[in-house]
Amino acid sequence: MPAFVPLVDEDSPDAIKTLSRISPLLIPANSLEAVLKDAPEGTPYYVLGDHKDSANLDDIVSWLDSGAQKVVIPLSWASELVNALPSERIILLLDAANVTAVTDRLREGVSGVLIKTPAIDVELITSISRFFVGCSIFAMSTSAVAPSTSDIRQLKLAGASLVIPTSQLTVAEKDKSRLNIADAFLAPLISDRADGLFPTVVSSWSQGGKTLGLVYSSAASIKESVLTGRGVYQSRKHGLWRKGETSGATQDIVRIYLDCDTDCLEFSVIQHGAGFCHLERASCFGELSGLAALEFTLQSRLESAPEGSYTRRLFNDSDLLRAKIMEEADELCRASTKDEVAFEAADLIYFALTRCVSAGVTLADIERNLDKKAKKVTRRPGNAKPQWTSKPQQESKPTLSQQIPPPTDAPIRMRSSDLSSISKDERAQLLKRPVLKSDEMIAKVKPIVEAVRTRGDTALLELTAKFDKAPLSTPILRPPFSAQSMVIPDDVRNAIDIAYSNIRKFHAAQVDSAPLAIETTPGVVCSRFARPIARVGLYVPGGTAILPSTALMLGIPAQVAGCKEIVLATPPRPDGSVSPEVMYVAKLVGASAVLKAGGAQAVAALAYGTETVPKVDKIFGPGNQWVTAAKMLVQNDTDALVSIDMPAGPSEVLVIADRTANPAFVAADLLSQAEHGVDSQVVLVAVNLTSEHLASIELEVDKQANALSRVDIVRESIRKSIIVKASSVDEGVQFSNDYAPEHLILHIEKAKEIIPAITNAGSVFVGPFTPESCGDYASGTNHTLPTNGYARQFSGVNTQSFQKHITSQEISEAGLKELGPVVATLADCEGLQAHANAVRIRLKALETQP
Structure with missing residues (x-):
């Protein structure tokens, strides 16, 4: 993590250029274009989402695809974006007071947390960091007063980075109202050497990170390098050493990195002149090799290769170079042995790098593009263009919503898959629901x-x-x-x-009416009792x-x-x-x-x-996407202070059927969910069914569907539905548990005996004479159930959904004497003296009683 992160809150191109050498920039979304225009190419940056706007997944994906390392999102966006984006790319923005509002799902769906506090409070940040285990912690004070180097140092020791507005930073030495950028960078550095110097690795930015040499830096040399952007080091014999001051082999600083222990540095530089080494070589560690050597050779040949030489011909004749690249690519594709592949790949890389050098493209440029592509969260399909395929390439299978609807007089059929013959990825696809935008x-x-x-x-x-x-x-x-x-x-x-x-x-x-009371220790009674939620919608x-x-x-x-x-x-x-x-x-x-x-x-x-x-305290009930989206929105608004029952999606049924299943019953149960809407999810798990048995079920589906008034809806939902062929009841049940259906219907022999194996389902309907319709209307169970696979985590609506549970504890004098020392010890362990004191003051009072 960087020592500090600058929040760009004012237009200052010089400061941005300086800051880009030492830290990622945190850029508000509405300033992104203007700031990046002034920032050097390749500047690492985070984007700060504006809580005043609504979350827009397309915008955030665009920021990440365009090169943002991470996006900082407000809590109001989190429920929509967490799990929709890679967790390692999300930082959650929180006011310190809202930490307790973060659920486990949100906490596990982000890689970092930016805590806003009125003032820098190291103890508070340390405490919060215990809640966000494994996350990078950033802290930002809302105070208009610039932080001190001590603040940066203490937070770094606590494992956190300080976010500082650029309006509170300066490159000037005498501006006491703001913090000098170089001083901020130096704040956490601690040398483990007697002379106070910092070992510094110098690497080539333009040659793939090749190590050029090992030198030493001092606070003074680092400060000058940060502020000037030139390579300045500390000679142990001669003092400040401004690289190239006499030889002309100067360096431009691209980036300065701190190591994990903040006691040594890496300067990534663009080296000019003869090279870094005093022997006029590129590196103190010998000559360049591999790609770096090839690039260096080609760059020098571009400047000095004699006319008529092969390399000069390649540079001058673009058609020849293009032909060689295509020829070598073809030979690489035809190579069969390991040695042949390596040989042909080397040829292809030579000609490809020649093309790059002729266009002024360096290995560093290529690596930056690779890094940028790696940051993208969207991917192209990856299909080859027609001219490079030996036969017409099969187009990607269209999504269900893109498929052309069958004619209305066509039989109403489901799609089929066999668990014994499909791949792991294909099985995973069967478990997926339609993506809800x-x-x-x-x-x-x-x-x-x-x-x-x-x-x-x-x-x-x-x-x-x-x-x-x-x-x-x-x-x-x-x-x-x-x-x-x-x-x-x-x-x-x-x-x-x-x-x-x-x-x-x-x-x-x-109804949970009787309080629970347990004596955990003699004299310590813990209780739990239920109370109704006062107002429900x-x-x-x-x-x-x-x-x-x-x-x-x-x-x-x-x-x-x-x-x-x-x-x-x-x-x-x-x-x-x-x-x-x-x-x-x-x-x-x-x-x-x-x-x-x-x-x-x-x-x-x-x-x-x-x-x-x-106004109500909790909202229940199913609905369309408008209702579901509104419920999701209000539950994350602290002004509303309202919760919801569960996430909602289209209606679902999964039927497991074996040889004992009545085809008409099975078809009727499938259709009872299919008629809810065109997006209803209907699955039949067929356990060792013969082709004749399956055909009879499908015939019943078509026959019964065409007799329904809602046949148009059924036709759409059934064509998106699937038959999954399983070789055993165990395999079928395992698929069902992975799918976690809203409704699970068991048309199998000895269905009741299978119940212990069911781990994920909203409601289970056991046996041939238990249609799902009974649960929907009048058997007594509730029909408001988790969909979209949420049966893994949620129960259906029940009486306790309308109750909340409160705990209490009552401790006698004897109980406190026994439990108090334990509590005080744990409070001391956590450094919470007031907690320990609340116990000890009572124990002391008990000691003085006659």
Whole structure:
């Protein structure tokens, strides 16, 4: 890590040139183009994202592809970008007060943390660094007062680097209000030599890092090198040694590096004149060899090769040089043995480097381009151009969304793969879900959310009229709800009542009502007790299907958990009313309000509250990408102080079927999820099924699908769905666990015995007479389940989702006498004296009691 990192906050080309020699620059995104225009080519830099803007993945990828080593992102961007970008390229920007808001997922998804504090506090930074184990730690004071060299030194000893605005840095010696750049670089250096000098390796920037010599530096020589950009060292006999001052073999400093122990240096230089060595050789360690020697020879031949020589011909005749490069490339491709490949590669490199030298391109230029390409986070497909292929190259398989839809009269079929014959990479592809462009969706919903946050009901009514086509005078309904709003057929009412009863029984049994109390040490009692989340928002979709079942699944656990305020949000119909089935459920679950709004505007109203809509503490419920993106956005806004149930994605089902499976049952279960939407994920794991058995299932899928009113939706989702052939139940279950489906249906012999092997699934449906539909509506389990593979980490919604747990402890005098010394010892170990004192002062009081 560098000794310090300059934050470019003012236009100062001279300072930027000086700083580029010793540290990466931290450049605000909005100043990137202007700063890089003034910076030397190849200057290492980080980009600082602006928290005032929304995260834009395309912009960040562009910064990284263009050469930024890392991107510093604010916490508000993190949930969208972490795991979408390489962790080693992300630094998280945090106010010290927000450290506790960082989840394990965010912490593991970044390589560094930049902590903003009002003043430099080494103890605080040290404490925070324990939380971010393995991360590079950067600290930045928001104070207008320039830091001292002592601040840099102490932070470096603590394993952190100080970020300093360039407005607080100077190249001037007498400017006491700002910190001299060279002094800042020198601050952490510590010599282990009696004479205080620093061993310094000098390497050639233009010759692939070839070592030129070993010299010594002093504080004075380093300072002059930093400020002038010329090679200046410390002769142990003659004092300051300005390289080339008498011989003309001067050096331009490109970069100065500190070693890991801050006791020696490397100067990467461009060497002019005869060379570095006093024997007029390029290096004190002998003549150049390999590529560096070839480059040196070609550069000298470009200047002095006689007319008629072969090298001169190559330089003068571009057609000849082009032909030789192509000839040698062809011979390299035809080489078969190790020696032949090496021989032909050497020829090709000779001619390729001749081409480079003739164009003024150095090995350093090539290496910079290699480094820049390595930094890219996007990659080209890598296909060869047609003229270089011996036969027409097969085009890359288009993504599912790019494939041409089959004609509507074509059979509705799934794609097939066999686990026994596919590669590891192909298996991994089967486990992938469609990429959700969350960055794009969040950018789209942000203006909607912001409008509701700032303009409340006015914006909410405008957006409801725009998106739901429903002009409203008020967005909210309060109980008692009118009888007219709940008029439904008797059979529907009866079905809802039965479903309500079953779901309530199951969820009431989940209530964590009895406190847990454990005596961990005699006299030390630790307890945990549950309390309901006070205010919850329940989002009930109303897009392509009306879902009163979702109102039941969310409202009942909220009701039995004891939530004081239950706000149910659902899109209104064009006349401004709400589905009577949903209204009836709202009454059953004791909803305190019904919000007539959908999409991102409903989520925003629940998160921030409006003049009429109560603000909630947690938002539940599925929805489309607009709803999901809005939920992700508000949960990361500290102004909202709202959490969400889980990440959401398209509906999923995975069916494991063996020889005992009824083809009609299996097909029906696949279609029950396929009809949710064109992006529904449907997987059939076929365990040793004969081709005839599989064909009968596919025939049933086609037959039943064509009888559905939502056949157009089913046709799209099924053609993206897959049949995975497995050789055993164990192999099928393993695939399912890796896939982690929302719904898992077991159409296999002795299905109940397989349950212990299931490790990842939202909900499991056991046996041929347990259709997923029962869980969706009325069996009693909850149908709000993790999708997109999140069943690896998340449970489905349950009663405890609406509760929070509080711990307590009560310690007697005897208990403190036994536990207190242990606590004080640990507090001393961590250097937290006040913690230890809080115990010892009590122990001392106990000692003085009669």
